[in-house]
Amino acid sequence: MALRDNPHFQGADDAEVQAKILIKTRMAADAVGATMMDRPEWTGARPRIGGFQKVEIYCTLTNNNRRGSSAIPSSNAADGSTAAGSARPATDAANPRANNLYGHIIRWTEDGDSVMATGFDWNLFVQNGDSKTAKTAHPSGTNDYKGNIVDDPQGSADYGAPDGLWFDQFGRLWVQTDQAGNAAGDWVNIGANCMVCVDPNSGTTRRFLTAPPNAEVTGVTMTPDGKTMFVGIQHPGEDSPASNPELYSRWPASQWGLASDGVTPLPFGRPRSGVVVITKNDGGVVGS
Known part of the structure; x- marks a missing residue:
């Protein structure tokens, strides 16, 4: 049925x-x-491959604890009427882990390196996870919750719930996360939300920054010379009650306890979203 003949799209x-x-x-x-x-x-879209001629696309798949959660899998209705989040899909090649708590990143290469292509090749760029997890592997055998992040030492760049994804002008991949942000439960070893830098050729990953408690890292850009980076920090202290908004975080006020004289105490205050400006002490390219 053509979409124009579907009652939801007529x-x-x-x-x-x-x-x-x-x-x-x-x-x-x-x-x-x-x-x-x-x-x-x-x-x-990854730049700087073959003089910008190669079309390589990456997508973050944050998580899905409903994947493979039912003995009788269910998919969304073919007419497009299913409410979001109600299906219990089976695992498949592109989403191979049941109870996919930590998510993954998928990569596509367009046929003929053309944005007009109707076909493509793909692979799983990374499966996120916790290399030190004490969780029992999923009974299906599809998920040990450890992932395959390439880092050294192992576990130093563990991350999960990949969300923000951006390539800088030098071809490096920056990934930002969106999980609970409280470093508890499934995240006790990984910690709070973070941003990592990844070499798309080797998959080598380094943790670049960690967010304040209960905050999401989202949004990133650089100046053209790469010497100044801007990173968004969203909803620090999320889930604090109205009666105590500083329960989980006072960021960014918590960064400056003293005035510029180094003596005069400064008041703290309720958390605020903000943008962090990052430069290197030597004035070089951020991330180099």
Whole structure:
């Protein structure tokens, strides 16, 4: 069935049909049989490959604890009517782990290196996880929760729930995370949310920064010379009650306990989202 014939997308003319498809994109994908993915978030095109001629796309898949959670798997209805989050899809090649707590990153290469291609090759760039986890492997055998992050020493760059994804002008991949941010439970070994830098050729990963408690790291850009980086810190102290907004965090006020004289105490205060400006002490390119 063409989408224009689907009652959820019918319209008086092509413009109305297109508008409904753009607004209800996930439903439209269900209707045409798209692969159900584990919470896709950001996508990014890798620059500086073959003089910008190669088309390589990366996408973060944050997590999906419902994947493989039912003995009788269920998919979204083909007419696009299923409410988001109600399906219990089986594992598949692109989403191979049941109870995918830590997420993964997938990579596509367009046929003919053309953005107009209708076919592509793909692989799993990384499966995130906790190399020191004490969790029992999933009974299905599809998930040991450890992942395959390339770092040295092992575990020094463990991260999960990949969300923000951005390539800088030098071709390095920066990944930002969005998990609970409280360094508890499944995150006790990994810690708070963070941003890592990854070499897309080798997968070698280094932790670059860690967020304040209960904050998400989201948004990143650089000046053209690469010597100044801007990183967003969102909702620090999330889940604090209105009666005690400073329960989990006082960031950024907690960064400056004293005035510039080094003596006069400064008051703390409720947490605020903000943007961090990062430079190197030697004035060089950030991340070099």
